[in-house]
Amino acid sequence: YEMLRQFIDGSDEIEGLLVVVVASQAFLSDQRLGLNRYEALKLRIWDDVRDKTRQNPFAPMVRLTDQTTVFAESSLLAKVGSRKEDVQHQRVIESLRAGVPSPGVVQALGCPQPMVKSKFQQMLQDAQASIHKGWTTKGMLIEGGFGTGKSHLLESLRRMALESRFVCSKVVISKETPLYSPAMMFRSAIEAADIPEKRGDVLTEVAADLNFKSPQYANFYEWVHRQGGEIDGRFAASVFLYERMVNDPELSHRIIRFWAGDPLTDAEIKRLLKSCDASVSYRFERVSPMEMALQRFKFVSRLMIAAGYAGWILLIDEAEIIGRYSFKQRAQSYAELARWLGRLEASSFADLGYKSGLAAVMALTDDFQSAILDEKGDREKVPEKLRESGSETDLVLSRQAEQGMRLIECERIPLVGPYDQLVEEIYHKIRAIHGAAYGWEPPQVPTIERLSSTRMREYVKGWITEWD
Template identity: 40%
Template structure:
């Protein structure tokens, strides 16, 4: 379910009043008495996209989900009893119930706990059935607790040959039992010992999902006298994405961090794929959440969000699309039984292991609006009037997103045009899952990845 908000007033609000400077990650002040911080928080909430300042000031009311998330982080950090593979959970809720706010909050918590964190939205450019593109997006959107810049470049600088974490990573990468193609330990050896900065940059790009010539790696091995120790041929393109994910997770730990948290927003877009790609997406969901036995990825923690009506609309039979009984047939017909089995697992996760967001109480809503009034007053040095306390509300009018945006927009108008009488109108509509084949068209800037011969 979604809602739109209109503010009726004359004249219209000047756009330039809300321009803000962007700041580097992890540098936002938490002092609620700081006007720039308050303005930054309000800007995100005004646009319906909570930013880090808003999340830090308002916190999160989803205590059950937060507690479970911290349990996952604790398991991932457990050195004595490390997890066998990736850990994760799915969270469901309607539009405007706080899914994106929750992910922003969890991102902040993960960074505080010493994890690298990536938050990304499933889109045409990041189709969920394509592991290669989702991985690249995760790298592009990766954040570190103590640095900024391109993730793999920064991680490469953090690798310390003398550290115990790096020694464990190097030993794992060179093990015959890790399931990796030999190109990965070969690139790590060259990265460690070669003095060629351009070659080092090429290797980090390869770790990020880009192509690299096998001859380039072998030239590097030759320079450091290691060519006889790393014989290999070019890997198959399809082999690389899952191996890159595992290698990158171990590299993150080798750089001294606890692991990699990846937050996947708007998984409901899968419902607009054609059935073959929906089936592949269910299989990918099983992979990401650590349910594929032969692709263990310890240290990886996943949280995904999806609309609460996804199961009824997509997996159930009529009036749903009936994927529960139809999605995997095409995979079986093509002899892809292993992928079909993963897809079945992914659908079971969606049906049985999804956590519903807790609806905020009237007390939660009123406390949030009062906190907003305080930071609004500080942000603009203007005494924002108190909002009438109202219980609940029907449909979208009872959701936190509606109440927050309507309060901020009404204060905007009253501050700039004291004689105005703003009224908030909303329109509720259901999420639509019509198939959109255009979502599956390859974008021009992202072709197949791999290693050139």
């Protein structure tokens, strides 16, 4: 009894807990030794003895009965014994109930967007071949309303990227991660990066995988040290220092943090080079924070390839947040959208997808064009207002923003809605999963009215609510 009491007191820190106690009838009925005599335990599980203003929070999960036929010991233990096999099914149902596209949900249900997946597979191949072919990888822009499966699709694409040996980052546009700021985008992308078959800090893992004698590393070293190349000399110096001082844990960590976006002063780099007797002299140009962030994207992607990975894929969600920005921020965001899709009118120095193994998929809502470009008037107002200033910087931004808006109009890929056959397939899959998760045979339930406007999330929520 004391063990049970202590266990119940500690169980409020355990999520999703179900405790089953199989005990003799005396547990309930014996007046001298039974539950009735152990007040501390009784107060925790027997609602009748509690103050009615403080209901037992465990009451919905507590069953006290002397009807042994209801919970026969053998069948109860058999069900408890099978729970290990059903945990994955329960996780899938919990994710579907909450509307969260977990990896388990994607694995169980698949992804009914064959055209998007086919284009994404081609994008992966283009990104991997971009270094040798010398081209810019074109990104993808997908659109869909709330509940149409954008998040589910992005999770499916994340799995595909990881299975193809790409490092993959899902970046959600927000106040903390504005699309118009490459520096903040880089920070978020590094923090959110998943690396195939590994866990932990992505750049630490990537650096650990570098083989200084491999042909991939030799190509990377030559590229980063190329005179007049695409990357600032600070990155070349850091690569030299990391290779020369790889056995110095403190210095290695500082170099990796510099690659991840932390500052490392020019004076400090020069001091470290001098201590290593570097025979090569490195020249550090004056570089703006924006340029440095853009170069970091390309540098880190090439570093990942040097470590044996296929490249770096970014999945950028909720790009419709652009519509809430100020005028200048919206203009910059349209330009950045064009950059991520590999269509920016700029030199290869600023083109992230040029010979880098880096590519992106962007997702926004299906009403963005009508609400922002049309009703808000961005299509005409943004270029006009920028040209009025007369500055060369604003004229360039005007052209780039126009390119981004044209891509939203012409290049977006709409998600396929829930057609009848798909609804039936998903229904039977979820019904089977719900049955396996809770050890029962779910009855057939009526599906909500099938209209062209009905979203898949509404169907799924309706079925699970009925079965629950």
